[in-house]
Amino acid sequence: MSKLRFHVVEDAFKKKAVNVQLPKERPSEYYGSLVFNRAKMFKYLPEKTYQQLVNSIDNGAPLGREVADAVAAGMKKWALEMGVTHYTHWFHPLTEGTAEKHDAFVEHDGKGGMIEEFSGKLLIQQEPDASSFPNGGIRNTFEARGYSAWDPSSPAFIVGDTLCIPTIFIAYTGESLDYKAPLIKALEAVNKSATAVCNYFNPEVKKVVAYLGWEQEYFLVDEGLYAARPDLLLTGRTLMGHESSKNQQLEDHYFGAIPTRVAAFMQDLEIESLKLGIPVKTRHNEVAPNQFELAPIYEECNLANDHNLLLMSLMRKIARAHGFRVLLHEKPFKGVNGSGKHNNWSLGTDTGILLMGPGKNTTANLRFVTFVVNVLKAVYDHNALLKASISSATNAHRLGANEAPPAIISSFLGSQLSQVLDHLINSKPEDFNLAGKQGLKLDIGQIPELLIDNTDRNRTSPFAFTGNRFEFRAVGSSANCASAMLALNAAVAHQLAKFKEEVDAKIAAGTEKFAAILEVIRKDAQACKAIIFDGNGYSDEWKKEAMARGLDCETSVPVIFDAYLTESSIKMFEATGVMTEKELIARNEVKWEMYTKKIQIEARVLGDLAMNHIIPMATKYQSSLIDNVYKMKDLFPGDKAQLLSSKNIEIIEDIANRTIFIKEKVDAMVEARKVANKIECERSKAIAYHDQIVPMLEEIRYHIDKLELVVDDQMWTLPKYRELLFIR
Numbered sequence: 001m002s003k004l005r006f007h008v009v010e011d012a013f014k015k016k017a018v019n020v021q022l023p024k025e026r027p028s029e030y031y032g033s034l035v036f037n038r039a040k041m042f043k044y045l046p047e048k049t050y051q052q053l054v055n056s057i058d059n060g061a062p063l064g065r066e067v068a069d070a071v072a073a074g075m076k077k078w079a080l081e082m083g084v085t086h087y088t089h090w091f092h093p094l095t096e097g098t099a100e101k102h103d104a105f106v107e108h109d110g111k112g113g114m115i116e117e118f119s120g121k122l123l124i125q126q127e128p129d130a131s132s133f134p135n136g137g138i139r140n141t142f143e144a145r146g147y148s149a150w151d152p153s154s155p156a157f158i159v160g161d162t163l164c165i166p167t168i169f170i171a172y173t174g175e176s177l178d179y180k181a182p183l184i185k186a187l188e189a190v191n192k193s194a195t196a197v198c199n200y201f202n203p204e205v206k207k208v209v210a211y212l213g214w215e216q217e218y219f220l221v222d223e224g225l226y227a228a229r230p231d232l233l234l235t236g237r238t239l240m241g242h243e244s245s246k247n248q249q250l251e252d253h254y255f256g257a258i259p260t261r262v263a264a265f266m267q268d269l270e271i272e273s274l275k276l277g278i279p280v281k282t283r284h285n286e287v288a289p290n291q292f293e294l295a296p297i298y299e300e301c302n303l304a305n306d307h308n309l310l311l312m313s314l315m316r317k318i319a320r321a322h323g324f325r326v327l328l329h330e331k332p333f334k335g336v337n338g339s340g341k342h343n344n345w346s347l348g349t350d351t352g353i354l355l356m357g358p359g360k361n362t363t364a365n366l367r368f369v370t371f372v373v374n375v376l377k378a379v380y381d382h383n384a385l386l387k388a389s390i391s392s393a394t395n396a397h398r399l400g401a402n403e404a405p406p407a408i409i410s411s412f413l414g415s416q417l418s419q420v421l422d423h424l425i426n427s428k429p430e431d432f433n434l435a436g437k438q439g440l441k442l443d444i445g446q447i448p449e450l451l452i453d454n455t456d457r458n459r460t461s462p463f464a465f466t467g468n469r470f471e472f473r474a475v476g477s478s479a480n481c482a483s484a485m486l487a488l489n490a491a492v493a494h495q496l497a498k499f500k501e502e503v504d505a506k507i508a509a510g511t512e513k514f515a516a517i518l519e520v521i522r523k524d525a526q527a528c529k530a531i532i533f534d535g536n537g538y539s540d541e542w543k544k545e546a547m548a549r550g551l552d553c554e555t556s557v558p559v560i561f562d563a564y565l566t567e568s569s570i571k572m573f574e575a576t577g578v579m580t581e582k583e584l585i586a587r588n589e590v591k592w593e594m595y596t597k598k599i600q601i602e603a604r605v606l607g608d609l610a611m612n613h614i615i616p617m618a619t620k621y622q623s624s625l626i627d628n629v630y631k632m633k634d635l636f637p638g639d640k641a642q643l644l645s646s647k648n649i650e651i652i653e654d655i656a657n658r659t660i661f662i663k664e665k666v667d668a669m670v671e672a673r674k675v676a677n678k679i680e681c682e683r684s685k686a687i688a689y690h691d692q693i694v695p696m697l698e699e700i701r702y703h704i705d706k707l708e709l710v711v712d713d714q715m716w717t718l719p720k721y722r723e724l725l726f727i728r
């Protein structure tokens with residue numbers, strides 16, 4: 001094994017950048033070539049079918065079976081022309097990631113031969129063997145019936161020889177078993193209530209769209225080095241490894257040129273992404289060595305999320321073609337920056353207004369402040385839930401660490417917008433008197449000028465206002481954005497609906513419309529003041545302050561999940577039609593189970609590595625020292641030998657103490673797991689894993705990392721941090 005380490009290091013050094021075949025066309029020409037987009041719909045569908053499909057995509061109009069049949073026929077024709085032989089329903093189970101089951105287009109023709117078949121029925125609905133996907137007890141395995149159902153709002157696309165059809169995944173009894181179904185419901189809810197509120201200002205608006213622009217961070221590691229690290233291979237992160245002497249102190253990576261092997265990977269990835277209609281735009285190095293980022297132009301939230309999931313699977317595939325493995329884990333390396341996935345989120349109208357951006361006149365700015373305050377109120381009311389929506393066993397390593405958003409949700413507004421809100425809160429009601437059209441005395445009309453230089457971003461804020469959008473930064477790099485997006489959009493939808501009710505009541509009681517709006521946002525801004533925080537989110541003072549403000553400060557992931565089942569969350573999800581209590585309960589079972597499994601795997605892998613790699617190699621080195629000590633005795637007189645061997649004897653002892661500790665802890669960990677595994681309740685089991693097992697992983701690691709510092713480098717079998725992080 002020690003040979004393997006040196007072999008892969010040598011190999012990695014020799015690797016050259018892969019030569020990427022550039023398409024002959026311009027990006028604008030091959031963009032979307034693998035997507036059944038509108039241009040292809042227009043070309044391959046009968047005129048009427050095209051209109052019906054577009055109407056369904058744009059306005060959610062229901063699609064009949066005949067339309068589906070016609071769409072399927074058009075899709076098949078296009079796919080066969082593209083050399084495709086299989087199709088699959090592509091969905092997002094609760095395990096995170098995506099799932100697919102490929103079927104060939106062929107069917108018996110009834111005459112002993114085969115024909116290529118793809119009907120509307122096959123397009124609309126499939127029944128994957130759902131028993132292997134988590135469902136939190138909604139479906140008993142003996143009646144393993146779950147359906148995947150076509151989502152026409154996200155276009156079909158081709159990967160390799162397969163036509164992929166985006167679908168939702170639901171139980172026989174109608175409950176959603178995926179992320180997409182509740183996301184679509186949340187987007188519909190926010191459309192409905194935001195449109196209604198928007199109509200106070202712009203009666204012509206018929207639809208509000210939620211936008212998402214994600215920024216995907218990731219690490220690349222040479223494939224050979226990766227293969228020589230069982231922990232990376234099995235858990236996605238290093239469970240041990242002493243910090244490299246050089247790390248990210250110099251920040252030379254962030255500003256440096258992109259390494260050539262990596263640049264080739266990025267180029268390849270971008271070409272494939274563009275073909276799939278993913279509008280990738282920026283690429284750069286990130287803070288940590290071997291860490292990078294890719295971001296597209298923002299899109300409608302459901303589509304953007306599909307594109308992110310598709311991109312993550314593309315990354316895995318393309319990285320291998322370049323001799324890399326991509327690490328999407330939130331914290332692959334201790335002591336080095338972790339990876340997040342900032343979710344830039346905003347609402348916009350069908351008429352082109354960005355609702356999170358200041359406008360050009362007083363009314364537009366009142367609309368802007370109205371939407372900002374409603375978002376803040378929603379984030380305040382549901383801060384615990386939003387934290388739960390981004391929490392996982394893997395993201396836990398990143399949150400609360402000194403380089404990522406803290407495990408407390410707050411919102412950064414910047415001094416100018418904060419001033420506007422302060423002004424709103426502190427002004428007296430008589431200031432609102434609307435004397436004619438110019439009567440808004442809130443200086444709100446000045447916002448456009450004020451916000452222009454609002455670029456001093458507070459990187460420590462988990463939910464920051466950045467000019468014309470909010471940036472939800474706490475989302476983890478490996479996460480399905482839908483988890484955060486469905487919670488956020490549903491919470492905002494719920495808040496906007498409440499807001500509208502209050503304003504309407506005031507109007508009915510005779511208050512002028514804008515005066516009524518001002519009264520309610522003034523009250524709401526006052527009520528949610530505690531969520532606004534522009535200071536340093538990493539500081540200990542903030543933790544105390546946040547606690548005093550009543551914000552949720554829980555740090556244990558399994559307990560954080562409780563936020564899904566509070567009265568306020570259930571009420572919000574049910575009122576918006578996004579999820580029922582039954583679904584929420586079932587999904588939490590899955591979350592707790594997943595948490596337990598992740599920690600369980602880490603514990604097993606660490607136990608294995610400690611016993612089969614670390615202790616044997618430390619002992620081997622120790623034996624060589626003991627041998628040396630004996631030989632010194634032969635060579636020198638007693639006192640002198642004693643003196644000359646004192647350092648080695650110290651190390652011998654040190655190794656003995658650490659290996660004893662490691663062995664004892666590994667045994668204790670096995671025992672603790674046995675106890676935890678007997679717990680029936682998924683929540684209690686996950687808590688036991690969090691409270692008992694996680695600290696042990698850290699304790700064992702501490703001693704292993706110390707051993708790495710003393711054991712002969714030539715005997716150390718696992719690639720070290722400096723190799724994993726600096727070779728590319």
Ligand code: ADP
Binds near residue numbers: 298
């Ligand atoms: P950063 O400086 O944080 O890296 P970028 O300018 O690169 O920011 O943008 C990050 C993401 O935000 C991109 O995906 C971009 O398209 C998206 N974005 C920009 N404006 C909006 C908006 N109004 N709503 C949603 N996303 C947006």
Ligand code: MG
Binds near residue numbers: 215342471
């Ligand atoms: Mg950003």
